[in-house]
Amino acid sequence: xxxxxxxxxxxxxxxxxxxxxxxxxxxxxxxxxxxxxxxxxxxxxxxxxxxxxxxxxxxxxxxxxxxxxxxxxxxxxxxxxxxxxxxxxxxxxxxxxxxxxxxxxxxxxxxxxxxxxxxxxxxxxxxxxxxxxxxxxxxxxxxxxxxxxxxxxxxxxxxxxxxxxxxxxxxxxxxxxxxxxxxxxxxxxxxxxxxxxxxxxxxxxxxxxxxxxxxxxxxxxxxxxxxxxxxxxxxxxxxxxxxxxxxxxxxxxxxxxxxxxxxxxxxxxxxxxxxxxxxxxxxxxxxxxxxxxxxxxxxxxxxxxxxxxxxxxxxxx
Amino acid sequence: xxxxxxxxxxxxxxxxxxxxxxxxxxxxxxxxxxxxxxxxxxxxxxxxxxxxxxxxxxxxxxxxxxxxxxxxxxxxxxxxxxxxxxxxxxxxxxxxxxxxxxxxxxxxxxxxxxxxxxxxxxxxxxxxxxxxxxxxxxxxxxxxxxxxxxxxxxxxxxxxxxxxxxxxxxxxxxxxxxxxxxxxxxxxxxxxxxxxxxxxxxxxxxxxxxxxxxxxxxxxxxxxxxxxxxxxxxxxxxxxxxxxxxxxxxxxxxxxxxxxxxxxxxxxxxxxxxxxxxxxxxxxxxxxxxxxxxxxxxxxxxxxxxxxxxxxxxxxxxxxxxxxxxxxxxxxxxxxxxxxxxxxxxxxxxxxxxxxxxxxxxxxxxxxxxxxxxxxxxxxxxxxxxxxxxxxxxxxxxxxxxxxxxxxxxxxxxxxxxxxxxxxxxxxxxxxxxxxxxxxxxxxxxxxxxxxxxxxxxxxxxxxxxxxxxxxxxxxxxxxxxxxxxxxxxxxxxxxxxxxxxxxxxxxxxxxxxxxxxxxxxxxxxxxxxxxxxxxxxxxxxxxxxxxxxxxxxxxxxxxxxxxxxxxxxxxxxxxxxxxx
Numbered sequence: 001x002x003x004x005x006x007x008x009x010x011x012x013x014x015x016x017x018x019x020x021x022x023x024x025x026x027x028x029x030x031x032x033x034x035x036x037x038x039x040x041x042x043x044x045x046x047x048x049x050x051x052x053x054x055x056x057x058x059x060x061x062x063x064x065x066x067x068x069x070x071x072x073x074x075x076x077x078x079x080x081x082x083x084x085x086x087x088x089x090x091x092x093x094x095x096x097x098x099x100x101x102x103x104x105x106x107x108x109x110x111x112x113x114x115x116x117x118x119x120x121x122x123x124x125x126x127x128x129x130x131x132x133x134x135x136x137x138x139x140x141x142x143x144x145x146x147x148x149x150x151x152x153x154x155x156x157x158x159x160x161x162x163x164x165x166x167x168x169x170x171x172x173x174x175x176x177x178x179x180x181x182x183x184x185x186x187x188x189x190x191x192x193x194x195x196x197x198x199x200x201x202x203x204x205x206x207x208x209x210x211x212x213x214x215x216x217x218x219x220x221x222x223x224x225x226x227x228x229x230x231x232x233x234x235x236x237x238x239x240x241x242x243x244x245x246x247x248x249x250x251x252x253x254x255x256x257x258x259x260x261x262x263x264x265x266x267x268x269x270x271x272x273x274x275x276x277x278x279x280x281x282x283x284x285x286x287x288x289x290x291x292x293x294x295x296x297x298x299x300x301x302x303x304x305x306x307x308x309x310x311x312x313x314x315x316x317x
Numbered sequence: 318x319x320x321x322x323x324x325x326x327x328x329x330x331x332x333x334x335x336x337x338x339x340x341x342x343x344x345x346x347x348x349x350x351x352x353x354x355x356x357x358x359x360x361x362x363x364x365x366x367x368x369x370x371x372x373x374x375x376x377x378x379x380x381x382x383x384x385x386x387x388x389x390x391x392x393x394x395x396x397x398x399x400x401x402x403x404x405x406x407x408x409x410x411x412x413x414x415x416x417x418x419x420x421x422x423x424x425x426x427x428x429x430x431x432x433x434x435x436x437x438x439x440x441x442x443x444x445x446x447x448x449x450x451x452x453x454x455x456x457x458x459x460x461x462x463x464x465x466x467x468x469x470x471x472x473x474x475x476x477x478x479x480x481x482x483x484x485x486x487x488x489x490x491x492x493x494x495x496x497x498x499x500x501x502x503x504x505x506x507x508x509x510x511x512x513x514x515x516x517x518x519x520x521x522x523x524x525x526x527x528x529x530x531x532x533x534x535x536x537x538x539x540x541x542x543x544x545x546x547x548x549x550x551x552x553x554x555x556x557x558x559x560x561x562x563x564x565x566x567x568x569x570x571x572x573x574x575x576x577x578x579x580x581x582x583x584x585x586x587x588x589x590x591x592x593x594x595x596x597x598x599x600x601x602x603x604x605x606x607x608x609x610x611x612x613x614x615x616x617x618x619x620x621x622x623x624x625x626x627x628x629x630x631x632x633x634x635x636x637x638x639x640x641x642x643x644x645x646x647x648x649x650x651x652x653x654x655x656x657x658x659x660x661x662x663x664x665x666x667x668x669x670x671x672x673x674x675x676x677x678x679x680x681x682x683x684x685x686x687x688x689x690x691x692x693x694x695x696x697x698x699x700x701x702x703x704x705x706x707x708x709x710x711x712x713x714x715x716x717x718x719x720x721x722x723x724x725x726x727x728x729x730x731x732x733x734x735x736x737x738x739x740x741x742x743x744x745x746x747x748x749x750x751x752x753x754x755x756x757x758x759x760x761x762x763x764x765x766x767x768x769x770x771x772x773x774x775x776x777x778x779x780x781x782x783x784x785x786x787x788x789x790x791x792x793x794x795x796x797x798x799x800x801x802x803x804x805x806x807x808x809x810x811x812x813x814x815x816x817x818x819x820x821x822x823x824x825x826x827x828x829x830x831x832x833x834x835x836x837x838x839x840x841x842x843x844x845x846x847x848x849x850x851x852x853x854x855x856x857x858x859x860x861x862x863x864x865x866x867x868x869x870x871x872x873x874x875x876x877x878x879x880x881x882x883x884x885x886x887x888x889x890x891x892x893x894x895x896x897x898x
Contacts, residue, residue: 042817
């Protein structure tokens with residue numbers, strides 16, 4: 001096990017190196033840089049600024065400088081925001097994380113319960129309604145459902161705030177603050193859960209259907225075990241095993257932010273910041289963030305492999 | 318392991334694809350100064366098709382039913398909230414990178430010289446100024462008893478310090494002061510001098526600056542915001558301005574408001590400055606709320622007091638239906654144009670450029686399709702500027718016959734397939750535009766119009782602005798759609814014709830006029846020069862002028878004394894805003 005982990009970590013470093021180079025090249029190849037878009041500047045001033053920012057250096061040299069600084073924990077300054085990239089992450093990422101954690105939790109909870117029940121009662125009226133609802137949820141675009149809910153719940157009925165994370169100008173602290181944030185979270189979490197729950201429920205439903213048909217379930221039933229015990233102790237555990245792989249992949253999504261949801265609901269998250277930085281070609285921020293997501297992806301796959309081994313000792317590492 | 322590599326590279330590739338697909342609708346932040354430039358629309362001119370409204374002389378439509386005001390807005394007694402796209406928290410003027418931050422700093426700092434709603438200079442922190450007879454030396458006389466918001470005095474030393482650091486070689490902001498040729502500025506930049514010889518502190522109230530070459534826009538460019546030497550200059554060493562970044566989030570200014578708190582991605586909270594030279598503002602709190610994209614829902618629910626919209630009839634009707642907002646139309650100080658690649662032989666011919674202008678139905682594209690939210694442009698100046706004129710300007714009204722005549726005259730004859738040819742080459746127009754609804758309208762109309770003339774029209778649309786600009790810089794285009802950033806001095810709108818931004822345009826007569834326009838500070842003399850310049854460019858058409866956009870402000874009917882300056886935005890009238898109960 002420990003040799004396996006050491007080996008995996010070594011591989012991870014190699015992969016991250018390759019990824020960082022790929023990321024750097026992708027951005028270097030994107031047309032335009034931070035200076036290009038500023039139409040106020042004269043061509044001479046543009047040349048001067050490229051010199052100051054080092055944008056006129058060869059790509060390889062720029063990559064070397066970037067990597068050297070990154071090793072020292074310095075991911076550079078955001079050109080448009082005039083702040084260290086890590087400070088910016090810290091300011092925005094936790095807002096995204098909060099939204100993602102709550103909606104992921106709800107998504108999994110609903111998906112497991114609904115998926116298992118629907119599988120157990122396959123082809124019943126409940127199953128049919130669930131399947132129709134799932135297809136409906138999966139086929140509605142997020143911006144549409146988001147704007148529709150804002151129109152109904154926030155603008156027309158005034159039950160919920162139309163966006164943001166706090167009431168503007170609010171000075172609340174402690175419990176009042178938490179209540180305010182929860183109040184503002186309801187709409188975005190609702191939309192994110194609605195959008196995520198479709199595919200996951202289908203996944204659990206089909207896993208569960210496979211498991212229920214297995215011989216050992218029939219044996220368990222034949223032994224006279226209670227149906228509840230058969231379902232939740234024997235069947236569910238095995239049906240959930242493949243889902244552990246999914247847990248690892250959730251990791252980057254938790255920190256990545258959802259561009260569309262954050263934009264519609266004016267949520268101060270990292271997804272929005274990332275998109276703005278892209279249109280401005282704020283490379284230090286873009287590269288830092290993309291590398292961060294790459295790191296999380298690699299860690300996520302490692303975690304899911306280890307978890308899989310823990311959950312199912314038959315899986316060899 | 319192979320699978321892992323594949324997964325990872327797929328993830329990266331997918332995100333790259335996603336990125337390239339999503340980079341649209343983000344205007345260049347430098348140009349998109351959303352709440353920056355506004356003023357009542359000009360009186361209806363010949364080519365204006367503004368819908369008639371039941372409004373007063375300035376075009377203001379007052380709220381019809383204040384009882385519809387949402388409770389949340391009613392409960393605010395000493396706070397005004399305005400939506401702003403994306404303040405980043407870098408609030409030091411000269412060192413910020415986006416126009417949105419500029420909206421914030423315009424309330425935290427006051428310039429030495431302000432401009433009125435026509436763009437003419439009026440006193441700010443400086444109560445008066447002198448310009449020497451040779452138009453080279455500008456002397457600013459500061460008001461008595463000026464203070465920064467922390468109570469420390471503001472003197473001529475602070476002004477001199479501000480100018481000096483803009484000439485530092487590590488200065489990376491977008492101020493144009495360093496292109497003014499202040500005497501000794503280049504030596505300071507090169508590091509051969511420790512101060513700038515052209516900047517002289519005469520006494521604590523008086524400071525002067527001498528240029529190498531007359532430039533009438535210097536008065537307002539130099540007469541901008543003042544940075545405290547004691548605060549911003551503490552750690553300054555020549556050639557090292559990096560430390561400024563640390564101070565960007567804690568500005569010390571002279572404006573009507575001072576920063577209370579910045580919450581990233583959410584709000585910029587400001588509080589009235591008791592040391593403001595013109596008296597403490599009437600409303601204690603002012604908040605810029607970060608609002609991505611559509612602010613409609615915030616105005617409607619009463620979460621913001623003020624927002625701006627495109628002046629389409631649909632928007633105006635929707636705003637009127639709200640009942641509790643006042644509606645004020647305005648035109649920003651920008652102009653739109655189609656850049657032509659003058660390096661291409663066909664476009665070097667003035668007749669072809671004129672034919673392209675006559676043959677394009679600009680009224681349909683920029684006015685009718687925009688439901689009246691625009692006006693056709695024919696010169697590089699906005700109708701709100703003091704230099705604007707229509708006298709002697711060819712309006713290039715849509716005229717396909719005239720366009721055909723001009724093309725015939727230029728030697729482009731219809732070939733076998735109906736496309737015009739000359740010397741074996743076909744007349745094609747390769748158009749570049751950025752992805753937005755206006756571009757779609759443009760392409761549809763332009764394609765029809767140009768093909769009717771026998772010109773092959775090949776549009777190409779870019780998902781984001783940077784990609785478009787770099788393609789244009791590469792030179793592979795015939796025509797590209799742009800709009801200027803905010804223009805204060807009339808010379809700002811002409812800069813692109815002299816500094817090489819319009820490749821292939823080189824006209825000594827124009828350059829002579831351009832210099833003449835900057836050589837004097839006398840407004841009447843300058844007006845005459847700009848009139849000649851506009852006539853010249855209107856005839857030569859190095860670019861095709863397209864449109865002036867029109868917008869409307871909608872603000873809570875409780876706000877009194879609100880007016881908007883096209884060049885300084887909210888800042889000038891904000892101190893006198895009050896909330897009626």
